[in-house]
Amino acid sequence: MAIIFEPNKKIFTLHTKNSTYQIQISKYGHLIHNYYGSKIENMDLSYLIQGINRGFSGSPYEAMAVEDRGYSLDTYPQEYPTYGIGDYRSSCLSVEHEDGSQAAELIYDSYKIYQGKYQLKGLPAVWAKENEAQTLEITLKDKYSDVKVILYYGVLEEFDVITRACTIYNEGEYPIYLNKVFSCCIDFWKNNMEMISFYGRHAMERTLQRRKIEHGKLSVGSTRGTSSHQHNPFVILCEEGVGEDHGVCYGASFVYSGNFIAEAEVDQINHTRFVMGIHPEGFRYYVEPKDCFFAPEVVFVYSDAGMGEMSRKLHDLYRNNLIRSKFMHERRPVLLNNWEATEFDFTQEHLVEIAKAGRELGIELFVMDDGWFGERDHDKAGLGDWFPNKKKLPNGVKGLAEQIHALGMKFGLWIEPEMINEDSELYRNHADWCLSIPNRKPNVERGQLVLDMSRKDVRDYLYDSISKILDEAKVDYVKWDMNRNLSDVWSAKVPSYRQGEVSHRYVLGVYELMERFMSNYPDILWEGCSGGGGRFDAGILYYMPQIWCSDNTDAIERTSIQYGTSFGYPISCMGAHVSAVPNHQTGRSVSLNTRAEVAMAGTFGYEMDLGTLREEEKEIVRSQIQEFKKYYNIIQYGDYYRLTNPLEEEVAIWQFVDKEKKKALVSVVSLRTRANAPFIKVYLKGLKEDSLYRIDDGEEVYRGSALMKAGFHIPVLKGDYSSLHFYIREIEV
Numbered sequence: 175m176a177i178i179f180e181p182n183k184k185i186f187t188l189h190t191k192n193s194t195y196q197i198q199i200s201k202y203g204h205l206i207h208n209y210y211g212s213k214i215e216n217m218d219l220s221y222l223i224q225g226i227n228r229g230f231s232g233s234p235y236e237a238m239a240v241e242d243r244g245y246s247l248d249t250y251p252q253e254y255p256t257y258g259i260g261d262y263r264s265s266c267l268s269v270e271h272e273d274g275s276q277a278a279e280l281i282y283d284s285y286k287i288y289q290g291k292y293q294l295k296g297l298p299a300v301w302a303k304e305n306e307a308q309t310l311e312i313t314l315k316d317k318y319s320d321v322k323v324i325l326y327y328g329v330l331e332e333f334d335v336i337t338r339a340c341t342i343y344n345e346g347e348y349p350i351y352l353n354k355v356f357s358c359c360i361d362f363w364k365n366n367m368e369m370i371s372f373y374g375r376h377a378m379e380r381t382l383q384r385r386k387i388e389h390g391k392l393s394v395g396s397t398r399g400t401s402s403h404q405h406n407p408f409v410i411l412c413e414e415g416v417g418e419d420h421g422v423c424y425g426a427s428f429v430y431s432g433n434f435i436a437e438a439e440v441d442q443i444n445h446t447r448f449v450m451g452i453h454p455e456g457f458r459y460y461v462e463p464k465d466c467f468f469a470p471e472v473v474f475v476y477s478d479a480g481m482g483e484m485s486r487k488l489h490d491l492y493r494n495n496l497i498r499s500k501f502m503h504e505r506r507p508v509l510l511n512n513w514e515a516t517e518f519d520f521t522q523e524h525l526v527e528i529a530k531a532g533r534e535l536g537i538e539l540f541v542m543d544d545g546w547f548g549e550r551d552h553d554k555a556g557l558g559d560w561f562p563n564k565k566k567l568p569n570g571v572k573g574l575a576e577q578i579h580a581l582g583m584k585f586g587l588w589i590e591p592e593m594i595n596e597d598s599e600l601y602r603n604h605a606d607w608c609l610s611i612p613n614r615k616p617n618v619e620r621g622q623l624v625l626d627m628s629r630k631d632v633r634d635y636l637y638d639s640i641s642k643i644l645d646e647a648k649v650d651y652v653k654w655d656m657n658r659n660l661s662d663v664w665s666a667k668v669p670s671y672r673q674g675e676v677s678h679r680y681v682l683g684v685y686e687l688m689e690r691f692m693s694n695y696p697d698i699l700w701e702g703c704s705g706g707g708g709r710f711d712a713g714i715l716y717y718m719p720q721i722w723c724s725d726n727t728d729a730i731e732r733t734s735i736q737y738g739t740s741f742g743y744p745i746s747c748m749g750a751h752v753s754a755v756p757n758h759q760t761g762r763s764v765s766l767n768t769r770a771e772v773a774m775a776g777t778f779g780y781e782m783d784l785g786t787l788r789e790e791e792k793e794i795v796r797s798q799i800q801e802f803k804k805y806y807n808i809i810q811y812g813d814y815y816r817l818t819n820p821l822e823e824e825v826a827i828w829q830f831v832d833k834e835k836k837k838a839l840v841s842v843v844s845l846r847t848r849a850n851a852p853f854i855k856v857y858l859k860g861l862k863e864d865s866l867y868r869i870d871d872g873e874e875v876y877r878g879s880a881l882m883k884a885g886f887h888i889p890v891l892k893g894d895y896s897s898l899h900f901y902i903r904e905i906e907v
């Protein structure tokens with residue numbers, strides 16, 4: 175049993191393969207967190223919880239009545255701390271009642287354990303078959319009001335995953351406000367912890383940063399309305415010194431695409447509290463009597479064998495139990511996108527020429543990017559007008575799609591449903607459909623405003639106009655872009671007391687629309703995008719199997735971006751393309767080989783006019799596509815190992831190993847060239863110790879244990895940013 179309740183001890187114990195999580199109901203009915211860490215069986219861990227009377231940390235009334243001064247919500251580890259009742263650390267819930275008071279003292283009421291995993295209405299969440307997961311629901315009630323909270327725990331034993339979420343119910347007769355609702359809290363009774371987070375900016379996303387958690391709050395988050403380029407809603411909590419292959423770490427991934435916060439602090443008695451949820455800034459949720467609020471899910475993945483193992487578990491979880499697209503298990507076509515080749519400036523003939531040149535080299539899918547609709551000749555017009563620009567596409571999207579299909583290729587389309595330009599028919603007819611505050615000029619980014627996705631009429635318009643195109647033309651792939659952050663968040667559709675809900679309702683609206691499209695067009699391969707990787711999160715992966723990783727297609731910068739991304743997300747979901755040189759974003763020139771080496775550690779495609787290549791370069795592209803297909807299974811479904819850290823080392827090396835450990839692919843990219851360079855030795859990982867392996871077509875045979883323990887010298891790489899890969903396969907003896 176993954177979940178055990180011992181009524182006499184009032185203890186809930188959750189076991190995964192390698193971890194244990196324990197909760198107790200205290201003598202006063204509060205839910206106390208006993209432990210989360212390496213597996214411990216058959217043990218009541220309540221002995222860890224010791225109350226000492228500390229000054230300025232009060233006790234609940236009942237405790238004080240019996241002189242139990244050591245029992246304090248301010249020092250005890252808790253499952254779901256609330257604001258207003260004497261715990262001064264970060265709380266998870268702040269409820270405002272009819273009389274303006276802000277407090278909730280949650281007391282245990284009941285529990286439920288069942289096979290399978292809970293789901294959350296209107297929100298993405300990890301899913302599981304009955305035999306893959308168990309759920310624990312714990313119901314808590316405020317001692318003095320009709321606020322009820324259900325905490326959800328999903329236990330996916332094999333993945334070492336525990337998920338958390340909650341619902342807040344108003345069972346009273348008066349409305350309440352939720353000023354803050356986080357999804358989870360974990361109180362670790364130790365203080366030697368670090369938080370690893372992934373910061374960035376447009377075109378440089380998910381750079382790893384490691385900081386010690388100390389006294390005072392350490393937090394990352396987004397108030398941009400999306401998960402953002404600047405901070406990713408995935409963090410790692412670990413003990414000091416944890417590396418790729420050793421040490422205890424906990425990945426925490428928020429399955430949500432809007433504002434978020436991940437916050438950690440060491441409290442006055444040197445214990446570490448971690449909370450995660452929707453960012454409270456600007457958030458205020460009005461809950462009518464008998465209504466409720468669902469807080470999104472947080473996935474915790476545990477490893478006591480370092481961050482490499484943690485990532486691989488998460489990769490497996492997302493590939494098998496989060497992403498729903500059929501393309502998770504089908505080979506995705508090698509793609510060619512016209513954006514960097516043409517931007518807005520193209521004609522149908524030109525696009526067909528580009529596609530044809532690609533087809534000759536083995537490209538399977540041609541994608542028409544931005545610029546095909548309305549008066550979209552530049553970035554200040556057209557968004558919202560989802561009908562073809564007849565100057566560019568005289569026979570509509572259908573006409574182009576037919577030509578592309580006639581070439582024997584699949585056809586894909588770019589859209590940006592959530593946005594609107596003031597210079598558009600949509601804006602001229604429905605100016606009130608965008609987020610903006612009456613009597614204020616809105617903040618503008620890239621010449622565009624944001625549609626109010628919380629409105630059903632807006633979503634219906636988007637669904638109808640875009641699905642008209644998808645029904646008329648045969649579209650095999652859609653890239654769903656989103657090119658600005660939210661500001662001036664105000665909806666013409668909701669009353670003043672509900673304006674604090676709009677950012678969250680926006681995200682729910684996006685999910686609702688995505689769900690409608692995904693379920694009605696399941697054969698389309700959907701790719702998420704937000705100016706590259708500005709909305710690269712587990713929430714989007716529930717709807718789309720891949721996300722464009724970054725607008726930065728410079729292969730060298732990409733080694734860091736993809737390295738950072740790999741900590742929390744599988745390789746199979748990272749959109750990665752070979753683009754032209756000098757690179758559009760950095761001006762750097764890197765060989766075609768290296769550009770492909772890096773793009774192959776992703777979904778792989780091209781983003782350039784392949785017709786402009788020299789004959790020998792075309793030959794290289796042809797063989798790259800063949801190579802990618804050859805290694806497809808191992809890259810997309812295998813285990814991923816980070817062998818170096820490109821942020822700190824002179825060479826980026828990574829490795830894929832198939833699940834049977836019979837094949838491996840190692841990629842090497844030189845980030846700095848040096849004269850008379852020292853050897854680069856690589857220690858392979860994930861092979862079978864006793865098996866014999868051959869490298870490429872070499873004569874030599876190596877034992878797995880030797881490649882992993884004694885290592886292997888990489889041939890000296892000469893020239894700027896050169897690269898190579900080698901293929902390792904087990905030989906039968």
Ligand code: DGJ
Nearest residue numbers: 513543544703705706725
């Ligand atoms: C941002 C995307 O990341 C690019 O790939 C491209 O689609 C542009 N938007 C088009 O506007």
